[in-house]
Amino acid sequence: MAHRFLASTPLLRTSLSLTARARAAVPAQYANYVTASAVVMAGGKAKKAAPKIKAQSNSFRKKKGADDDKGESGSGGATRLNEKYYKPSVPVKVEEFLPSTATKEHVGQVLGFPSTVVPALAQTAYPTLLSEQFELIKPAALVVRDSTVSFLEKVDKAMKTPSAQSRIVLTGEAGSGKSALLLQTVSHCLSAGWIVIYVPKATTWMNSSFAYNKVANTTSFVQPLLASNLVGQIQNVNKSILDKITTSETATVGRHEVEKGTKLSALLEVGVKDQFAAQDVMELFMKEIGAQKDIPTLVAVDEVNSLFRPTQYLSQDGKELDPEHLKLSKLFLNYISGKSTFKHGAIVAATSDTLLANKSEVLEVTLGVKEVSPYKRLSQTILPWTQGLTSVEVPNYTREEAKGVFDYYKKANIFFDAASEPLFLNKFITSNGNPRKFFTACAKGI
């Protein structure tokens, strides 16, 4: 059976052994997602230019020599990928994505994150599926789109208005670029000198992966370690800016006294060192940055749909907790719903279709993305939190944008066919311009 399958491929004409041929017949790039080596590579990416996936071209390619044994033993290794099948992608020189370059003239150009912003973005993980693309093609870069330009104009207008007036949720089909647009917004605001609170995976707050403790005499729960981690991230991202703002009055956070006039970076340090004070630190911090008008604040939350559905935590009765019962989530929900506001700032969130189980029907119905039967009863505890949100739909690539991305992929050497108009049209039409599908079409030849 296997022979008959292989007989139809050009590989039969090589002098490889059957096992080597079988291994080569499977597109090599799948190994990146299948073998344990991929997991190890993710850990050791900092060491050297990680060998990257080489796409199988459609044209017949003769294999050099019959060194099957070397090939077999090489690909069996746990850490190193066989250099016969994997080639590193070429780092592409890109301009920086700055407020000056995020304009209509640059639509279709792929711009990388500025060197000042990259360390800040490294404090938190990239969104899951985007990070796979950034692993493949270094440095991390995103294309400037029409939607990017118009959205950043919106965000710039929000700079001088209260955050309660600019509560935006990015919606769109799976893979259309919501997380990418959010990342660009974060980068833009970091370059512009805003205070940025970026939460790339709000799902991790809700999926019972952090310890939680009940607050006595209330129905609320705190997540000390999560709060402490978040405080640490905010401090590392906004270090220089937070030195300029001080607290307006004395306050008690946990077991500590914070005097009037303490720098906010020092306040956050308290939360980093004592995780049980971190929740109070976070609340005081949000209050302080909201009260001042000099520096606007951006709260960017990805996978925000998990904030609008029951969590995986259990109350003492064994029932699932709502996000409002977790103090940290409630703090963010207050700002997202407009109950609390920053004097100058904006709240931008993005939904995620990555896990079906995390979808929030309430949010989708309120934003008008989904229609349900009027008889369907939506959660009355979660519904009030979704009022007043503006939905911005992120469309698929236009031809111009896709062309720019295609040229970038070609320069990065992730596919080896000649970059021609028919090939571009093939990829663009089969993927319908969907950014994620377009990437898969180019990188994996699907």
Added chain:
Amino acid sequence: MLHLLGVNLPDQKLVQYALPLFYGIGQKTALKVLATLSIHKTCKIADLSEPQVNQLSTLLSDMKIESDLRKQIRANIMHHRSIGSYVGRRHAMGLPVRGQNTRNNAKTARRLNGRWLKAEKREYSSSTRSIIPSTDSPFESFFNRKWF
């Protein structure tokens, strides 16, 4: 390795899946225990703090598990045996108790059903006064016959 109430709980196991290692705790009770103690689902045994371990220990000692539960089960079956009921006889003979067919398919019952009484016999074999009814009473030998 956490040693709790006579059971070894491996450190790298999730608490949710380590608790059913106790006799008398299954998946549902384990989740209830986690909920009562506010332990998150991805908590491992090694991540439990000292106060949490004490709370867990207190909670588990209040529940009927391990040897207490085994005693209760054994006592229930022995009660049937001592009053000479049908259920007791079936346990003694190692046959299905709840009216199942024995023409075919009584394999599980034949394998499992006598074990509580055997354990009882082993425990009390050394004692002079046996709980198992003696053959002194007039009808006991008639009812205990395995063949007619």
